[in-house]
Amino acid sequence: MTRKMPRSNSAELITLRVNIVKELRSKWKKERERNPYINEHFGGFVNELLHEILEKDEFLRHYAPFLSEEGCTRDTLYIKDYKENKITEIHFHDEKLHCSLCESSSCFHIQFAMATPRVAKLNIKNQTADEDIEEDGQQVRKVTNNKRRKSTISRK
Ligand SMILES: [Zn+2]
Known part of the structure; x- marks a missing residue:
């Protein structure tokens, strides 16, 4: 699958969690079904969504200073x-x-x-x-499993 990179020169690559991308994609698809004016590019949709959050923060500062x-x-x-x-x-x-x-x-x-x-x-x-807690729990489990393996080896 090829993904179009954003054309803007000021674009920056960031890493998003796999779960977040999944959720964003399903939100994007659902909203596109309801509203034809939703950005047709997934990257554009995510950028607009983040921009709206910033605008809402700004609005709150004026609405309730x-x-x-x-x-x-x-x-x-x-x-x-x-x-x-x-x-x-x-x-x-x-x-x-x-x-x-x-x-x-x-x-x-x-x-x-x-x-x-x-x-x-x-x-x-x-x-x-x-989901976040579950994911963190899995990471903790992985670390402890590794530690256990190492300690088993050192005991031999
Ligand atoms: Zn109150």
């Missing part, structure tokens, strides 16, 4: 509100996002949280996160 994402754990997204000078915790339960500061599921913090990519990490059932 007093809010910022302070990090997340497996079940909590922390958002700093500079107007209130407080950090709110966003949790996902009963199929809803919940803001601890406003005790609401429909406040401005929830709107902001919904626009961050990390909001997806709050859903433990999220498939992508599970």
Whole structure:
């Protein structure tokens, strides 16, 4: 299979994980079926997708300049509100996002949280996160297997 390289002189080659490329390809195919204006080149589609993420970050900075994402754990997204000078915790339960500061599921913090990519990490059932863990687990297993082999050899 031959792949057309991007024509742009400023193009740069980067390495993407095999799983990510698979997911991107299936997203590209599905979107092409629904929308004829989606880029006909896979590389172009990925570039546009990444550019949209950057534009969304920029939009969020204008839309909510007093809010910022302070990090997340497996079940909590922390958002700093500079107007209130407080950090709110966003949790996902009963199929809803919940803001601890406003005790609401429909406040401005929830709107902001919904626009961050990390909001997806709050859903433990999220498939992508599970695949990542599986992949990491496999790598760990490979390393430990190698170590075991080496230690067996050294014992002989
Ligand atoms: Zn809130």
